Amino acid sequence: MVTLKLNEQTLVACLSGDIDHHTASSMRTEIDRAVRSSPINRLVLDFSQVSFMDSSGIGLVMGRYKLISELGGVCEVADPPPYIAKVMKLSGIERLCEITFHNSRSCHTDGEMKV
């Protein structure tokens, strides 16, 4: 599932549940629709609520990085759980997207964006 929040020029996509080949494509569609329809220069993919991820999640991050780069913005991965951070490290994705740990970002605050 994806919950989207727009805050000035930053779009935060809070991902939750399992990310695999089956679930990644609908997440991709939802995020891309929001990215294309908002004047943003920063996309934050919040992984704090993700329960499982395989390399499909890496494909998801790489694809969103590509899209936001084409639009002149930057991509950031926030708060992956330790085991997911391990999969990310293995892929070298941090060379494309900064991985940040805030531990305070909430996926449930106001400002939810309906798409």
Next chain:
Amino acid sequence: MKKCINRMSLAFPAASENEAFARAAASSFITLADPYINELAELKTAVSEAVTNCVVHAYRGMSTGMIYMDIKLFSDRTVYIKIRDKGCGIADIGQAMQPLFTTAPEEERAGLGFAVMESFTDRLRVRSSCGSGTVLVMEKALQEKMLDDDQRDISDKSGRKLGACSPVR
């Protein structure tokens, strides 16, 4: 001499919704061997990669096909996982196992499936023949559990305070 102490076999269609089923079934069975939570998460991920490969590649252009999963638990705490399909096979296994190599970039496949399987297991073997399918075998030796580790596992499940063992939610 290591002995097989438990085993299971499953067959299911190569449909993407079965990726979650396959890793849940594998995880449930391997739990019987009392693994650490991070070991279980790694094996779950490796199974997910292997099954996704079958779903995405094995039966491409065919109407449907089956995936066969066998798991054995051995007395020396080795977990043996065999995932097999009767699909198109892999023409060049060496190339397929190269990190970032993919034949499905339009589906945003990262080409990291084999790299993840290799890194999360102790041994990965792939045998394939064009037109008749692929057999993939992964083995991982689970760590011996220490007495005081029971305590760690409990706090892991309830509080998720340990950095070393990531929780399965």
